[in-house]
Amino acid sequence: MLSSSGALGVAAGVIATNNNAAFSDNVGNNNWNEITAAGVANGNPAGSPQNNWAFTYGGDYTITADAADRIITAINVAGTTPVGLNIAQNTVVGSIITGGNLLPVTITAGKSLTLNSNNAVAANHGFDAPADIYTGLGNIALGGANAALIIQSAAPAKITLAGNINGGGIITVKTDAAINGTIGTPK
Structure with a gap:
């Protein structure tokens, strides 16, 4: 496992190797x-991403964020066409990066996804992810009452959301954010 080092600022990370991976998975779920530093699986099973870790989509997968209040420094979807990220528990993400394809997100009623400009990730994960970069974030579906998207980044950062936001829920913006897309289905 990549370890954290205050001197180098390198956070730990994992790569999803199967569809339907979840934040609640343990090593035995495989x-x-x-x-690796090159950003590929090394063949050693690991548990799910923990607080202040980054993770990479290792294929065209759906991943469920089902561990309460998990803080993820960065998500890498480069080289994949991710099926989605299901937010089933409150989750915080610092950056979502891509090589072109976007990560669609569905937020369950009563849960939240917070984009918070968490610490950047060094290249030891096979990718660099500066804080407040959400170029890999695609369409966001708010899944009902009190499903929440919270944009809370450090000033003077500007976040651009490239996807659409649909469904019923709450959007809270506490930043100088640029929203490039639509909110709701055009009538």
Whole structure:
């Protein structure tokens, strides 16, 4: 496992190796692997991403964020066409990066996804992810009452959301954010 080092600022990380991986998975579920500095699975099973870790989509998968109040420094969807990220528990993400394809997100009623400009990730995960970069974030579906998207980044950062936001829920913006897309279905 990549370890955290205050001197180098390198956070730990994992790579999803199977569809339907979840944040609640343990090593025995075999849905996650340790990740190499080149950004690929090293064949060693790992548990799910923990607080202040980054993770990479290792294929065209759906991943469920089902561990309460998990803080993820960065998500890498480069090289995949991710099926989605289901937010089933409150989740915080610092950056979502891509090589072109976007990560669609569905937020369950009563849960939240917070984009908070968490610490950047060094290249030891096979990718660099500066804070407040959400170029990999696609369409966001708010799944009902009190499903929440919270944009809370450090000033003077500007966040651009490239996807559409649909469904019923709450959007809270506490930043100088640029929203490039639509909110709701055009009538």
